[in-house]
Amino acid sequence: MTARRQRGGRPRDSRVDDKILRTTRELIDEVGYPALTVDQIAARAGVGKAAIYRRYASKAELAFAATMYDQQPPPLAGTGSLHGDLLSLVRAFHIRMAAPAARQLAPALISEIAVNPELETRFQDTFLAAEQAAFAEIIEQAVARGELAGTVDPAMAHLLLLGSLASALYIIKLPVDDAMVTDLVTAAAAGITALADRRHSDPARANEPR
Amino acid sequence: MTARRQRGGRPRDSRVDDKILRTTRELIDEVGYPALTVDQIAARAGVGKAAIYRRYASKAELAFAATMYDQQPPPLAGTGSLHGDLLSLVRAFHIRMAAPAARQLAPALISEIAVNPELETRFQDTFLAAEQAAFAEIIEQAVARGELAGTVDPAMAHLLLLGSLASALYIIKLPVDDAMVTDLVTAAAAGITALADRRHSDPARANEPR
Missing domain, CATH: 1.10.10.60 (Homeodomain-like)
Structure with missing residues (x-):
């Protein structure tokens, strides 16, 4: 690449x-x-x-x-809990995503990506892949600690948190404050835990990719 | 209006x-x-x-x-569970949101709304308000059944489900199938339950709007 x-x-x-x-x-x-x-x-x-x-x-x-292209996700916070690590990551992304330049650029970029396959590939392979890798690392560590019963697709964690946040900021235009970011993380951490429990308790689905 | x-x-x-x-x-x-x-x-x-x-x-x-303007959310499914009602609603929205015309229009509409305050107002007051009202009804019934410990901001439920789904379809371009919709609902139902429990168990926050 x-x-x-x-x-x-x-x-x-x-x-x-x-x-x-x-x-x-x-x-x-x-x-x-x-x-x-x-x-x-x-x-x-x-x-x-x-x-x-x-x-x-x-x-x-x-x-x-x-x-946006060269931005790397912040390093893993290593708080010792799924909720803490997710909160630290999502707070850092919220600051970037809510910056005035990002708010102006993102809607235009969304429509440009829809009609420009080369830009979409670049967006997927660099920006999104780096974001999803940050969630993969947090999930992996939560599994290693025994906090999660099994692994969960990092793309689902990414979607529940940064997908929601992107919609809140760029489409729905909700006023997003730190209390809302915290609620989003509380909900997503419970959701990720529920998905991990379900995979773990249902052997027929344990080998499914998601 | x-x-x-x-x-x-x-x-x-x-x-x-x-x-x-x-x-x-x-x-x-x-x-x-x-x-x-x-x-x-x-x-x-x-x-x-x-x-x-x-x-x-x-x-x-x-x-x-x-x-999109005249589309009304589907009626409440009345399945008797939070998970079932959410799944029925989100499946119906997924069919609409994933239709070819919606996939083409949504990215252009997102960038248009960002620079057209009148369109944004119309989008907020009609389309989004109707979507959020559907989530409010589902949450209200879950509280009435005793399935949720207290109420949760419908905008948060809307964001976790349709906000995520909009990002998946229109920004991240994930291949969304019914298994993924079901996982999203499982995660969001657990997340909504966690938010309701937290409000309920922490009287200091019980009167907060979110």
Whole structure:
């Protein structure tokens, strides 16, 4: 998996890469995502628009690369409990996901991903895969501690927490505060425990992937 | 709350309304949402584009009105259990939400709502409010049966189930089958029960709204 696609096969100039991404972040902070234009970015970064479009097919893809692509999930909190580890992780994601730039970008990115298979693949293979891996690690440790009766699909844990949170912030526009994040984690931890118990107590389903 | 906005204050012609909405549904089925144009709708419905734009500010808003706005949640299943009632409701929503037209429209609608406060209000006051009311009814009956120790914010139940499902279908693009819907309901029912128990066992929080 290469870090970023290089269109046209030319050797990339990482100083130009960095300048484009840094300028994009600056302009999102200054003018907001909706008002952002590729012309502005090219002018301020001192590069041609062609240099940008060789790297990114659209404004949404460029903004995704500049603001979200390289983000790694926070390290495992290691609180010693499923609830504590999930709460720490989801609080960290909530801060990122509720940031003004993320709130502006996410709805545009959702519609762009729906019509741009290449961006969808990049979103799946990098951003989502890293998020789901963080949940896999938390579940694995809860199983190792004996806190969960068996494993649970990390994609389900991810969906119950970050899927819900994305809907709350970007679709339903609920006012999400820390009390709500805590309730979401309490509910999801109970839900994950119920799924683990059910798998464990029903041998016929124990080998199913989910 | 009026059924649909009437721009410009002229008395509306409900035959024109119906024709526009019916033609929109037909064309979404035939050509898909991305390829749909207001020109096509006007031509086939035999109305001017102005008649359409007096009623709807955008293609997304028109498609929302034609396909989602008037949908009512299915009636309460009355299975006698929280899990059964939730499963029946979420299965019905899954069929609607996973339909090809909904998959095409939803991502575009999410980005349109983010920049169109009037559409957001309409989406909140009609579509979402009806969905959340269906969860409120299920929770109320579970409390009345003594199955839940106390009430739980219906918006949280809605988020755990339909919020997750919307993310799975429209953002994360998970392959959602009936086994996954059932797992989601099992997890959410356990989560709702945990939230109800916590409220009930902690009098200091019993009067909090969530």
